[in-house]
Amino acid sequence: MSGLAQPTARTGEDIMIEANGVSKVFGSLRALDSVSVSARRGTVLALLGHNGAGKTTLVNILTAALPPSSGRAAVAGFDVARDPHEVRKRVGLTGQFASVDAQLSGRDNLVLLARLLGADRRSARARADELLELFGLQDFAARRPGTYSGGLRRRLDLAASLVGHPAVVFLDEPTTGLDPSSRLNLWEIVEDLVAGGTTVLLTTQYLDEADRLADSIAVLSAGAVIASGTAAELKSKVGQRTVTVAPEDGSDPAVACEAIRRAGLEPVVDRANGTIVVVIEASKDAAVVIRALDGAGIEITELSFGEPTLDDVYLTLAERPTGFTP
Numbered sequence: 190m191s192g193l194a195q196p197t198a199r200t201g202e203d204i205m206i207e208a209n210g211v212s213k214v215f216g217s218l219r220a221l222d223s224v225s226v227s228a229r230r231g232t233v234l235a236l237l238g239h240n241g242a243g244k245t246t247l248v249n250i251l252t253a254a255l256p257p258s259s260g261r262a263a264v265a266g267f268d269v270a271r272d273p274h275e276v277r278k279r280v281g282l283t284g285q286f287a288s289v290d291a292q293l294s295g296r297d298n299l300v301l302l303a304r305l306l307g308a309d310r311r312s313a314r315a316r317a318d319e320l321l322e323l324f325g326l327q328d329f330a331a332r333r334p335g336t337y338s339g340g341l342r343r344r345l346d347l348a349a350s351l352v353g354h355p356a357v358v359f360l361d362e363p364t365t366g367l368d369p370s371s372r373l374n375l376w377e378i379v380e381d382l383v384a385g386g387t388t389v390l391l392t393t394q395y396l397d398e399a400d401r402l403a404d405s406i407a408v409l410s411a412g413a414v415i416a417s418g419t420a421a422e423l424k425s426k427v428g429q430r431t432v433t434v435a436p437e438d439g440s441d442p443a444v445a446c447e448a449i450r451r452a453g454l455e456p457v458v459d460r461a462n463g464t465i466v467v468v469i470e471a472s473k474d475a476a477v478v479i480r481a482l483d484g485a486g487i488e489i490t491e492l493s494f495g496e497p498t499l500d501d502v503y504l505t506l507a508e509r510p511t512g513f514t515p
């Protein structure tokens with residue numbers, strides 16, 4: 190009789206996902222061109238890119254479903270080309286739930302998956318119940334997945350991918366089509382999972398999702414990584430932080446601008462909104478603007494900060510085919 194073993198990474202392994210100069214060629218098409226990405230244990234790596242950028246191909250290589258044409262990829266310290274079985278034992282893939290039995294209840298499906306992974310009946314039931322509780326699915330355990338809402342199906346799908354205690358989970362667009370509260374619920378589940386040491390590779394079209402969940406982001410375009418880093422690093426590459434002030438009605442914008450300039454910053458007047466926009470390097474520069482206007486006797490009726498968003502990053506960096514809508 191056996192339970193579900195937790196396959197471990199190679200001893201001391203901290204980099205759980207690594208692609209090094211990975212290329213993939215399909216006939217005359219170079220789907221991946223020398224892609225390098227990595228993720229440490231217990232972190233989320235997000236892959237962003239338009240349709241056809243190469244995300245699925247990279248995921249297929251990292252899950253040992255497809256061999257790279259050249260370059261090296263490893264998961265949990267095991268090379269995908271040399272040790273594909275070891276890799277497959279350690280990865281969880283969402284989107285797999287469609288392949289299980291539609292006639293079985295949610296719980297019985299999880300039990301069946303655990304049995305297929307070699308657990309005895311008792312351990313399989315225990316693992317199913319553990320996951321049902323973790324995902325708040327106890328009340329739906331006896332129902333068939335076909336009767337579930339979209340949000341419940343995604344949760345069951347994610348639960349199914351975790352049956353074998355994978356060290357690395359691949360989430361392919363996990364919240365597409367979900368309502369805001371179901372998205373939030375799934376994000377919290379992913380955050381708990383990562384806090385527990387699981388490493389996640391997330392592909393998403395939602396930049397707010399990458400912003401919230403990802404420790405690092407790689408932007409893929411036409412098979413190549415065109416930018417990578419934390420969300421903050423990517424934002425600072427493409428955009429500037431600004432502070433926008435609205436001086437009181439009737440005040441002369443030229444006087445306000447002169448005061449800001451004397452304080453060492455460069456203002457721009459937005460005539461359409463009657464506001465003044467100042468590019469700032471640090472939060473303390475906002476105080477400089479306020480003090481400068483106060484010193485000139487100008488009241489401020491509105492004050493706001495502008496941060497570049499990941500949308501700015503994506504739209505600036507990613508090469509977009511005609512007709513593509515992010």
Ligand SMILES: Nc1ncnc2c1ncn2[C@@H]1O[C@H](COP(=O)(O)OP(=O)(O)OP(=O)(O)O)[C@@H](O)[C@H]1O
Pocket residue numbers: 215218220238239240241242243244245246247
């Ligand atoms: N088995 C294959 N044979 C030939 N070409 C392929 C194969 N798989 C993928 N491609 C091509 O490789 C390129 C990258 O495809 P891939 O599916 O990796 O992109 P993607 O970023 O995952 O896109 P999507 O968001 O649409 O899933 C595309 O041009 C695609 O048509």
